[in-house]
Amino acid sequence: MAKAPVLTPQADDFPRWYQDLISKAELADNGPVRGTMVIRPYGYALWERMQQEMDARIKKAGAQNAYFPMFIPQSYLTREAEHVEGFAPELAVVTHGGGKELDEPVVVRPTSETIINEYFSKWVQSHRDLPLLINQWANVVRWELRPRVFLRTTEFLWQEGHTAHATYEDARAYASMIHTDVYGDFMTNVLGIDVVLGRKTAKERFAGAINTLTLESMMGDGKALQMGTSHELGQNFAKAFNTQFLSNGSEREYVWQTSWGSSTRMVGGLIMSHGDDNGLRVPPRLAATQVVVLAIKGDEPVIAKVREIGAALEAAGVRVVVDDRTDTPFGRRAVDWELKGVPLRIEVGPRDLEAGTAMLARRIAGGKEPVSVDALAAIVPGLLEEDQALLLRQSRERRESRTAEVANLDEAVEAAATGWGRMPWADLGPEGERKLAEQGVSVRCIVAEDGSVPATDDQPGNIAIVARAY
Amino acid sequence: MAKAPVLTPQADDFPRWYQDLISKAELADNGPVRGTMVIRPYGYALWERMQQEMDARIKKAGAQNAYFPMFIPQSYLTREAEHVEGFAPELAVVTHGGGKELDEPVVVRPTSETIINEYFSKWVQSHRDLPLLINQWANVVRWELRPRVFLRTTEFLWQEGHTAHATYEDARAYASMIHTDVYGDFMTNVLGIDVVLGRKTAKERFAGAINTLTLESMMGDGKALQMGTSHELGQNFAKAFNTQFLSNGSEREYVWQTSWGSSTRMVGGLIMSHGDDNGLRVPPRLAATQVVVLAIKGDEPVIAKVREIGAALEAAGVRVVVDDRTDTPFGRRAVDWELKGVPLRIEVGPRDLEAGTAMLARRIAGGKEPVSVDALAAIVPGLLEEDQALLLRQSRERRESRTAEVANLDEAVEAAATGWGRMPWADLGPEGERKLAEQGVSVRCIVAEDGSVPATDDQPGNIAIVARAY
Numbered sequence: 055m056a057k058a059p060v061l062t063p064q065a066d067d068f069p070r071w072y073q074d075l076i077s078k079a080e081l082a083d084n085g086p087v088r089g090t091m092v093i094r095p096y097g098y099a100l101w102e103r104m105q106q107e108m109d110a111r112i113k114k115a116g117a118q119n120a121y122f123p124m125f126i127p128q129s130y131l132t133r134e135a136e137h138v139e140g141f142a143p144e145l146a147v148v149t150h151g152g153g154k155e156l157d158e159p160v161v162v163r164p165t166s167e168t169i170i171n172e173y174f175s176k177w178v179q180s181h182r183d184l185p186l187l188i189n190q191w192a193n194v195v196r197w198e199l200r201p202r203v204f205l206r207t208t209e210f211l212w213q214e215g216h217t218a219h220a221t222y223e224d225a226r227a228y229a230s231m232i233h234t235d236v237y238g239d240f241m242t243n244v245l246g247i248d249v250v251l252g253r254k255t256a257k258e259r260f261a262g263a264i265n266t267l268t269l270e271s272m273m274g275d276g277k278a279l280q281m282g283t284s285h286e287l288g289q290n291f292a293k294a295f296n297t298q299f300l301s302n303g304s305e306r307e308y309v310w311q312t313s314w315g316s317s318t319r320m321v322g323g324l325i326m327s328h329g330d331d332n333g334l335r336v337p338p339r340l341a342a343t344q345v346v347v348l349a350i351k352g353d354e355p356v357i358a359k360v361r362e363i364g365a366a367l368e369a370a371g372v373r374v375v376v377d378d379r380t381d382t383p384f385g386r387r388a389v390d391w392e393l394k395g396v397p398l399r400i401e402v403g404p405r406d407l408e409a410g411t412a413m414l415a416r417r418i419a420g421g422k423e424p425v426s427v428d429a430l431a432a433i434v435p436g437l438l439e440e441d442q443a444l445l446l447r448q449s450r451e452r453r454e455s456r457t458a459e460v461a462n463l464d465e466a467v468e469a470a471a472t473g474w475g476r477m478p479w480a481d482l483g484p485e486g487e488r489k490l491a492e493q494g495v496s497v498r499c500i501v502a503e504d505g506s507v508p509a510t511d512d513q514p515g516n517i518a519i520v521a522r523a524y
Numbered sequence: 525m526a527k528a529p530v531l532t533p534q535a536d537d538f539p540r541w542y543q544d545l546i547s548k549a550e551l552a553d554n555g556p557v558r559g560t561m562v563i564r565p566y567g568y569a570l571w572e573r574m575q576q577e578m579d580a581r582i583k584k585a586g587a588q589n590a591y592f593p594m595f596i597p598q599s600y601l602t603r604e605a606e607h608v609e610g611f612a613p614e615l616a617v618v619t620h621g622g623g624k625e626l627d628e629p630v631v632v633r634p635t636s637e638t639i640i641n642e643y644f645s646k647w648v649q650s651h652r653d654l655p656l657l658i659n660q661w662a663n664v665v666r667w668e669l670r671p672r673v674f675l676r677t678t679e680f681l682w683q684e685g686h687t688a689h690a691t692y693e694d695a696r697a698y699a700s701m702i703h704t705d706v707y708g709d710f711m712t713n714v715l716g717i718d719v720v721l722g723r724k725t726a727k728e729r730f731a732g733a734i735n736t737l738t739l740e741s742m743m744g745d746g747k748a749l750q751m752g753t754s755h756e757l758g759q760n761f762a763k764a765f766n767t768q769f770l771s772n773g774s775e776r777e778y779v780w781q782t783s784w785g786s787s788t789r790m791v792g793g794l795i796m797s798h799g800d801d802n803g804l805r806v807p808p809r810l811a812a813t814q815v816v817v818l819a820i821k822g823d824e825p826v827i828a829k830v831r832e833i834g835a836a837l838e839a840a841g842v843r844v845v846v847d848d849r850t851d852t853p854f855g856r857r858a859v860d861w862e863l864k865g866v867p868l869r870i871e872v873g874p875r876d877l878e879a880g881t882a883m884l885a886r887r888i889a890g891g892k893e894p895v896s897v898d899a900l901a902a903i904v905p906g907l908l909e910e911d912q913a914l915l916l917r918q919s920r921e922r923r924e925s926r927t928a929e930v931a932n933l934d935e936a937v938e939a940a941a942t943g944w945g946r947m948p949w950a951d952l953g954p955e956g957e958r959k960l961a962e963q964g965v966s967v968r969c970i971v972a973e974d975g976s977v978p979a980t981d982d983q984p985g986n987i988a989i990v991a992r993a994y
Contacts, residue, residue, distance in 0.1 A: 083643060086600070087630050090593035092643055095658070098590045120568045123560035123679055124663060125616075130556070143623050146595075148632070150617040151678075152667030160557050162618070162632075173553060173562055182851075188565070193594060193663065197622030208621075209593055381652075 060389060063331050068275040073203070075325060079334055079393045082203050089201035089208030093318070096394060097204075099342040100321050101211065105191065107244045107340070108213060108316065111236045117187040117215055122169050124192065125160040130168040133294040137167065140261025144196040146208075162195040167262060167287070167313055170216045171295035178218055178309060180300045185228065186218040186309075204322030205279070205524045212317035218297060218309040225310035226265075226286055230507070232314045233267040233284040241281055245320065246337035246445035247271050247327045248453050249281055250519060251507050252499025257487055260313075264288035267507060270498040270519065272453040273326035276473040278498045278521040281323050282316035322524070327449050334395030335418050337445050338438035344373045345434060346396045347412075348387060350403035352380030360402050363412065363430060370431040372438070392417060397441050398434065402427075419444055457519075463489055466520045470495040479516040487518075495520050530859060533801050538745040543673070545795060549804055549863045552673050559671035559678030563788070566864060567674075569812040570791050571681065575661065577714045577810070578683060578786065581706045587657040587685055592639050594662065595630040600638040603764040607637065610731025614666040616678075632665040637732060637757070637783055640686045641765035648688055648779060650770045655698065656688040656779075674792030675749070675994045682787035688767060688779035695780035696735075696756055700977070702784045703737040703754040711751055715790065716807035716915035717741050717797045718923050719751055720989060721977050722969025727957055730783075734758035737977060740968040740989065742923040743796035746943040748968045748991040751793050752786035792994070797919050804865030805888050807915050808908035814843045815904060816866045817882075818857060820873035822850030830872050833882065833900060840901040842908070862887060867911050868904065872897075889914055927989075933959055936990045940965040949986040957988075965990050 061074040076082050081097035084090070093101065109119075125148065131138045146162040149155060163169065170188065178186055191213050198208045215232060219225040233251060241249045254266040263285035270278050291297070292308040301307050328335040338344050345367055349360045357378050364376035375396075377387055384401075391399055399415040406412050412430070415422040418441035425433070456473025460466045463486055469475030479500050482490075487497050502508040503515030531544040546552050551567035554560070563571065579589075595618065601608045616632040619625060633639065640658065648656060661683050668678045685702065689695040703721060711719045724736040733755035740748050761767070762778040771777050798805040808814050815837055819830045827848050834846035845866075847857055854871075861869055869885040876882050881894040888911035895903070926943025930936045933956055939945030949970050952960075957967050972978040973985030 083646075085593035085595070086597050086639065086642060087593060087595040090595055092593065093591040095588035095590045099588070101591075102589060118565035118569070119572060120565045121563040121571075121681065123555035123557060123562065125555070125557040125560055125665075125679065127556050145621075145623075146618050147620040148616050149619045150629075151615075152669065153613050153615075159620075169556065172556060176553075195595075199622065209595065211591065 089198040117189040137262035171291045175297040189215045215314040229312040237282040248449035252501040260285045278523040284314035287311040333393035336395040345398045347400045349378040366431045474521045479518040559668040587659040607732035645767040654690045659685045685784045699782040707752040718919040722971040748993040754784035757781040803863035806865040815868045817870045819848045836901045944991040949988040
């Protein structure tokens with residue numbers, strides 16, 4: 055008799071599989087206020103590792119971390135017309151504080167362009183103060199009507215970068231560098247997720263931006279997920295908040311700005327990119343636990359051996375956990391580590407001791423075979439890198455095999471039923487985009503003929519990538 | 525003619541000196557909503573380093589990081605009677621979300637005992653799930669009527685630990701271990717701040733706790749600052765939220781709990797402990813920048829030399845910044861680094877090159893003298909450790925020299941005018957405590973005769989430490 059599956063199979067019901075996995079792998083719970091979430095330790099460890107890797111790249115890009123208040127006077131939001139229009143429907147409003155009704159209600163930040171510009175306008179005086187490159191790690195609130203854990207939550211965690219530059223060109227180059235060297239590099243080389251880098255259409259742009267660069271990825275069910283965005287803000291917020299500098303030529307000029315964000319949504323992307331019917335698969339470079347060494351039984355020599363193997367792997371630079379909780383049945387622990395997606399499991403029982411071997415189970419590549427204990431420290435780092443590469447390859451192959459060239463709206467909708475469609479933007483245009491939207495299909499981004507990020511929407515040969523999206 | 529001081533001298537007006545320093549060293553700004561603050565990059569870098577050092581200690585103590593929603597249903601707060609009484613006056617309340625009035629208003633967390641217990645009661649089933657050790661890094665809101673940057677702000681950043689245990693003894697031991705091994709060790713050995721570890725009186729206890737352990741430090745003006753607290757919660761929240769476990773003997777029992785927190789207030793404590801009339805002094809083990817190497821002039825060989833020195837120090841494991849911004853006058857940069865309290869400045873000009881020396885200025889120990897460039901990498905680590913020890917010694921000597929043994933209330937108030945008073949708790953008692961409060965003097969903590977943390981308030985020989993406090 056076949057074992058009952060721990061999770062609803064992906065093929066049966068992908069959204070249900072996603073919820074099952076989040077619950078069974080103890081990644082998160084729903085919060086008591088609708089749309090909020092509790093990120094449990096194992097889920098939070100994924101986010102912490104994302105933060106570490108991203109933070110290093112952000113600092114390398116020259117930005118410094120700071121912290122701005124989460125309470126923003128309602129009046130700030132209204133200063134940039136498109137911005138308030140975009141965010142007003144999603145705001146949480148604090149009307150009472152310290153037991154009294156407030157004179158002016160404050161909103162909980164949905165994003166921080168407004169409050170940050172208020173301070174940029176104080177801090178920036180001369181061209182010597184530019185570029186001003188700031189990042190913050192924070193929680194933000196956008197009231198969600200159709201919440202889904204990690205993907206769309208009323209409160210989420212993110213980083214938001216905000217920069218001010220002396221010239222249009224400098225701001226543009228910086229937004230692009232964040233797009234490729236920070237987000238693109240991190241998602242490709244750490245998350246092992248294939249991302250398409252492109253630009254958003256006018257309809258999909260950030261409220262207040264003159265250009266939005268995006269990274270789009272295909273999930274396991276063929277739908278798209280926006281993994282991060284980098285915006286050119288032009289001088290829109292600078293004019294609304296009077297952020298000016300004294301140029302070399304002693305003229306007062308408005309600064310040119312960028313903003314860019316990535317969030318706990320990436321955890322959802324990780325799950326839906328790499329997860330399978332047995333659970334999560336965590337890419338080794340991200341994993342807080344790359345290898346777990348399990349004692350099958352609680353005999354003293356077994357316990358001693360798993361600790362010895364753990365120490366040897368740690369010395370080899372591997373992030374390892376020793377699981378010697380032998381009061382819990384081995385099978386239950388093995389299923390749990392599989393659910394949690396730890397790349398390699400090394401299992402040691404009494405019989406292995408005699409043979410000088412251990413069973414090595416590979417969560418990502420699959421398979422299980424005995425290996426010499428003495429060889430472990432030498433082979434494990436290489437296996438982890440193989441697994442890292444495999445996840446990226448699988449993610450890329452999925453996108454390639456499930457993307458169709460389409461010539462008209464009907465074909466676009468059909469392609470979006472199982473994957474993505476690629477259609478010349480000149481043929482689709484804003485009018486076609488509007489019609490697709492009626493059927494729940496959106497233009498995820500526009501890419502150039504050669505796959506690069508085009509400088510404008512209208513560059514000849516531009517391709518629109520259309521899909522259903524989370 | 526003497527230079528005008530950059531800061532108001534401490535002796536003239538300590539609170540003004542504090543504000544001047546925060547502004548001139550670019551640590552923080554006031555936020556637009558009263559009581560909130562903007563933490564600027566240099567101030568945030570102090571907090572980031574505190575987080576790193578604390579987080580490592582918290583993980584070593586076995587706690588795992590997680591994240592709980594900041595929005596708490598108002599009804600949760602009311603379940604623990606003392607807790608709601610303590611926090612109700614300070615709450616920020618969200619009444620509108622997504623353009624609609626909410627059915628039930630939600631509060632922004634002032635602390636998370638309530639929402640966390642709601643989940644602990646789901647996660648904890650059997651004694652095998654205990655101890656459950658959770659920490660979160662988060663922002664919290666307590667509406668402040670008399671805000672002061674870093675010390676009392678409406679929104680602040682902190683870590684809050686929350687644990688559940690099977691027995692009273694286990695919870696008690698864990699709260700004590702956090703008090704000494706996490707907070708005490710970090711504040712003493714990284715912040716270089718002398719802290720007195722004691723227990724709070726019933727009057728000063730956390731709302732809902734059965735015991736509060738505290739770390740109190742004397743600031744430069746003789747007042748006290750509470751630097752962190754660790755609470756035994758008993759079964760108060762467990763009963764309010766029905767957090768039970770199946771014991772070994774198969775009885776359902778309520779868990780025993782602890783909670784413990786430390787916040788951005790520590791940045792204020794750092795400033796007021798170590799700052800002087802020339803600015804901040806950052807302890808080397810905390811400093812993100814331990815050494816700055818300054819080019820006095822922009823000559824090419826000078827620039828090459830400062831970079832060479834910077835590289836050599838970095839190779840020696842020193843956290844170093846090279847300041848070759850020679851378009852800004854040297855004097856201005858030197859004053860700025862002094863204000864920011866970077867422990868060591870190494871200054872290189874054209875004349876130094878010939879002599880093979882550099883000027884070494886010590887921000888903490890004081891003094892400035894030429895040293896051989898070749899010797900720098902060898903001597904700098906030792907100087908930094910000397911400076912680290914010196915700050916702690918100065919902090920301890922201040923507390924010792926400004927603490928008086930007092931025998932009655934009048935003497936206690938007099939001692940609190942310039943420092944701390946020590947009075948037998950048996951003589952002071954809750955009644956004396958109430959009378960002191962009328963004059964703005966509080967019992968900071970109770971310590972045992974031998975300086976240890978007493979098991980109860982009434983242990984014979986217990987001493988009350990009384991002071992004015994931030």
